[in-house]
Amino acid sequence: MALEPPNLDDRRFQDIVDEMKRMIPRFTPEWTNHNVADPGVALIELFAWMSEMVLYRVNQVPDRLYTHFLNLVGVQPFPPSVARTHLTFWLSAPAAQDIVVPEGTEVSTVPGVDEEPVVFTTERAGVVRPPALVAARTGRSDVARTTDVWEDLSLPGAMVTCFGSAPVAAGDEFYLGMDTSLAGYGVRLDIVAHAEGVGIDPASPPVAWEVWTGTAWVPASVQSDSTGGLNKQGSVVLMMPQQHEQLVLDGVSAYWLRLRLLPVMPGQPTYQASPQLSSVAVRVVAVTVPAEHARRVPGEAVGRSVGVPGQVFQVSHSPVAARRPEEQVIVTDHTGDHVWSEVVDFGESGPRDRHVVWDSVTGELRFGPLIRQPDGTRLQCGAVPADGAQIRVSGYRTGAGADGNVGARTLTVLRSAIPFVALVSNLGPGTGGVDAETPDEAKIRGPLTLRTGNRAVTARDFEQIALQSSVEVARARCLPADGSGNGSVVVLVIPQVRGQLTEHRIDDFGLSSGLWQTVASALDKARLVGVRVEVGTPFYQGVSVAVLLRAAAGRPMEMVRQRVIEAISRFTHPLHGGHDGEGWPFGMSLNVTSVAQVIEGVDGVLGVDELQLFEYDLRTRQRVGQGREAIELPPRAVFLAADNRVVVT
Numbered sequence: 001m002a003l004e005p006p007n008l009d010d011r012r013f014q015d016i017v018d019e020m021k022r023m024i025p026r027f028t029p030e031w032t033n034h035n036v037a038d039p040g041v042a043l044i045e046l047f048a049w050m051s052e053m054v055l056y057r058v059n060q061v062p063d064r065l066y067t068h069f070l071n072l073v074g075v076q077p078f079p080p081s082v083a084r085t086h087l088t089f090w091l092s093a094p095a096a097q098d099i100v101v102p103e104g105t106e107v108s109t110v111p112g113v114d115e116e117p118v119v120f121t122t123e124r125a126g127v128v129r130p131p132a133l134v135a136a137r138t139g140r141s142d143v144a145r146t147t148d149v150w151e152d153l154s155l156p157g158a159m160v161t162c163f164g165s166a167p168v169a170a171g172d173e174f175y176l177g178m179d180t181s182l183a184g185y186g187v188r189l190d191i192v193a194h195a196e197g198v199g200i201d202p203a204s205p206p207v208a209w210e211v212w213t214g215t216a217w218v219p220a221s222v223q224s225d226s227t228g229g230l231n232k233q234g235s236v237v238l239m240m241p242q243q244h245e246q247l248v249l250d251g252v253s254a255y256w257l258r259l260r261l262l263p264v265m266p267g268q269p270t271y272q273a274s275p276q277l278s279s280v281a282v283r284v285v286a287v288t289v290p291a292e293h294a295r296r297v298p299g300e301a302v303g304r305s306v307g308v309p310g311q312v313f314q315v316s317h318s319p320v321a322a323r324r325p326e327e328q329v330i331v332t333d334h335t336g337d338h339v340w341s342e343v344v345d346f347g348e349s350g351p352r353d354r355h356v357v358w359d360s361v362t363g364e365l366r367f368g369p370l371i372r373q374p375d376g377t378r379l380q381c382g383a384v385p386a387d388g389a390q391i392r393v394s395g396y397r398t399g400a401g402a403d404g405n406v407g408a409r410t411l412t413v414l415r416s417a418i419p420f421v422a423l424v425s426n427l428g429p430g431t432g433g434v435d436a437e438t439p440d441e442a443k444i445r446g447p448l449t450l451r452t453g454n455r456a457v458t459a460r461d462f463e464q465i466a467l468q469s470s471v472e473v474a475r476a477r478c479l480p481a482d483g484s485g486n487g488s489v490v491v492l493v494i495p496q497v498r499g500q501l502t503e504h505r506i507d508d509f510g511l512s513s514g515l516w517q518t519v520a521s522a523l524d525k526a527r528l529v530g531v532r533v534e535v536g537t538p539f540y541q542g543v544s545v546a547v548l549l550r551a552a553a554g555r556p557m558e559m560v561r562q563r564v565i566e567a568i569s570r571f572t573h574p575l576h577g578g579h580d581g582e583g584w585p586f587g588m589s590l591n592v593t594s595v596a597q598v599i600e601g602v603d604g605v606l607g608v609d610e611l612q613l614f615e616y617d618l619r620t621r622q623r624v625g626q627g628r629e630a631i632e633l634p635p636r637a638v639f640l641a642a643d644n645r646v647v648v649t
Contacts, residue, residue, distance in 0.1 A: 186286025
């Protein structure tokens with residue numbers, strides 16, 4: 001058990017008043033009126049109130065010393081992390097010339113009555129170069145060779161059969177080759193077609209548009225399709241992935257976009273005959289660029305050196321986002337400009353090393369201190385800027401936090417006009433934004449950090465290091481990789497997910513490539529030699545609860561129903577579930593008894609008449625099998641509720 005910290009004086013206001021009143025007969029027996037209306041009693045209460053405040057401050061001394069100790073050993077709160085998304089800039093007309101969306105373009109949400117807008121900034125420039133269609137081919141996924149149909153597509157009056165096999169079958173493909181990459185573009189295909197591709201549902205044709213990314217064919221998102229499944233003249237608007245690479249197809253090198261015929265789902269009709277195209281024009285109508293929830297601050301001078309060790313300077317804005325290679329600390333002295341390298345601490349810095357510590361939370365720039373050794377000598381950890389040298393930063397970004405986790409299509413305000421750009425929006429939500437760690441959270445983490453010593457030996461060490469690697473990591477679980485105990489482990493990571501619990505979906509719990517790399521790098525540095533570490537996500541077992549219950553008299557049924565759905569979603573949630581509210585335990589089964597107890601604890605519920613549990617496929621969004629009394633979990637799985645059915649009588 002933890003050691004109980006001493007309470008130096010536990011007396012409160014009333015304790016002091018009562019003690020002083022008991023002393024009145026001893027020291028002033030002539031004072032007989034002890035009512036609150038007596039002036040002397042009023043003075044007693046006044047001094048008791050002042051004494052209580054003094055005692056309160058005295059009792060804060062251990063907590064203050066504990067905080068100083070954590071600072072001494074280098075335990076500092078995590079800085080906030082930056083939310084990221086992709087911004088799509090829609091052009092006022094298809095691009096006829098090169099169009100540039102500058103790096104650092106700011107886009108925000110619509111400001112509320114009492115709310116500041118959330119501002120995102122593009123991380124790089126978006127350049128639109130109009131592509132030219134230079135090749136067309138048809139083929140099949142199971143046949144290596146393709147057929148050149150470029151002449152038929154380019155000659156007036158000719159027609160191209162998209163899917164060449166007879167009869168049309170899944171796996172037929174139609175290729176369009178461009179002279180430049182379409183990466184990040186919104187592309188409009190203006191198509192002239194004839195009603196030959198009969199037999200399909202025009203609103204849901206069984207086809208997929210894909211591009212080659214260098215290693216695989218990746219789907220392009222269909223924004224709109226007015227061709228009725230390539231059966232009439234119209235347009236198809238596609239959003240391309242952020243990567244599109246060149247591919248040599250039967251001797252023709254181009255940037256390929258292909259149309260692939262898919263196997264049909266149950267009840268979905270397919271083509272009885274192939275669509276016939278007489279012309280295709282490729283036009284760029286939008287460009288998508290990555291953006292982050294941070295505002296750029298230009299280079300600024302932060303002060304001048306006085307030539308002594310341990311100098312501290314402050315930038316104008318904080319918190320400061322993680323620095324990019326071009327965001328540097330520059331010291332200008334009589335010999336010129338010198339870039340000083342940013343380090344985590346000065347533990348390995350020598351007296352000639354141009355090192356600086358840049359605190360992301362406070363924005364402070366700290367230069368190397370002078371350390372006195374046991375033998376009386378002094379060691380300079382990091383070089384000292386020369387007397388009179390100017391200290392400046394080349395630029396940085398400020399912002400971050402959970403406010404950046406905005407919903408899709410909410411970033412719509414372009415804060416500066418851009419030629420040929422009409423609209424802007426984020427097709428996906430902002431993700432990855434986490435607030436800075438609070439001092440209380442850092443105090444809890446501090447002892448665990450000291451216990452691991454930044455070296456992963458036990459399973460708890462692996463979990464703690466994964467949690468420390470990023471504020472975006474909410475939970476971590478370390479298990480043997482294959483159950484054989486051969487020294488290989490797998491660390492299952494659950495990321496932070498914001499928003500309403502009832503709206504969380506399985507895609508919200510995916511690990512971004514950046515977060516995966518951060519966790520993997522931290523574990524690789526801490527692991528022992530010979531230990532192989534895998535980083536992954538748990539298996540999210542969907543569960544759907546069907547319940548029939550009675551509401552208490554006078555309680556609105558819809559309100560009770562909503563409360564029960566929220567209670568079930570919270571109880572089975574990967575981050576907030578379980579009996580302790582800290583996330584559903586890995587591998588722990590779920591039964592109707594525990595769910596019924598949660599439901600009966602909801603305000604307005606009189607009783608539960610019937611309750612069943614169903615396994616739920618989170619991908620197909622369908623229930624699996626029959627209702628059950630309990631659902632077992634493997635060791636690497638957690639629950640995630642979906643499609644709960646609650647009937648209130």
